[in-house]
Amino acid sequence: MNQQKGKLSDFFKINQGEVNLSTKKDYYSEYKSSDTLPMWRGNNIGKFVPQSWPFEYCEKVVSNPDYYTKERIVMQEVSNQNQPFRTKAIISPKNYICGHSTNSLTPLNSNVPIKFYLGLINSRAFNYYCDYFSYTNHITVSGIKQTPIPQATTSQVQEMIELVDKILEIKCSDTSADTSALEREIDGLVYELYGLTEEEVKVVEEK
Numbered sequence: 793m794n795q796q797k798g799k800l801s802d803f804f805k806i807n808q809g810e811v812n813l814s815t816k817k818d819y820y821s822e823y824k825s826s827d828t829l830p831m832w833r834g835n836n837i838g839k840f841v842p843q844s845w846p847f848e849y850c851e852k853v854v855s856n857p858d859y860y861t862k863e864r865i866v867m868q869e870v871s872n873q874n875q876p877f878r879t880k881a882i883i884s885p886k887n888y889i890c891g892h893s894t895n896s897l898t899p900l901n902s903n904v905p906i907k908f909y910l911g912l913i914n915s916r917a918f919n920y921y922c923d924y925f926s927y928t929n930h931i932t933v934s935g936i937k938q939t940p941i942p943q944a945t946t947s948q949v950q951e952m953i954e955l956v957d958k959i960l961e962i963k964c965s966d967t968s969a970d971t972s973a974l975e976r977e978i979d980g981l982v983y984e985l986y987g988l989t990e991e992e993v994k995v996v997e998e999k
Contacts, residue, residue: 796940804897809890820850834868834893841963865897881913915982942985
């Protein structure tokens, strides 16, 4: 995987969630107003879709509008090493703020195919790479930035997007629905993109 020239930071502005949940407690609560926006915590983030929705609202003044006015990928930042799958990510709509138990990936331009990267991040290969270089219960910004990204053809990008769309359609109707078959197709596509050998795939699969 390290043979790939591209890095995730070539396509996204990557930072830890903009609201420090410890030092900014006075800025968020369960009270909703015209000056607040819903706030993601790490435990809201599932694989492809939220596993729960925010119940807290944070004052807009705490966040830079460059973040919450754009659609972006949000990942769990606090992610226990004992979890079998650690790089869980969703696409957050506009007008959501992120607590610092998440990581935020904002596309650098409108040409970035965000659903392609959502599929990549939620793949076994991406998870294996990040977990291999993680020695704590955190998925760090520095680690994500350096994750190698494979080159993909237009047809491969489209194939990924179609698979992600199918998963999102199913999960939006029933978050507990089994989409493992589609996820396995994504894993296979990602192995192909990274050019992994059968032995390398076996190592990833046995994680």
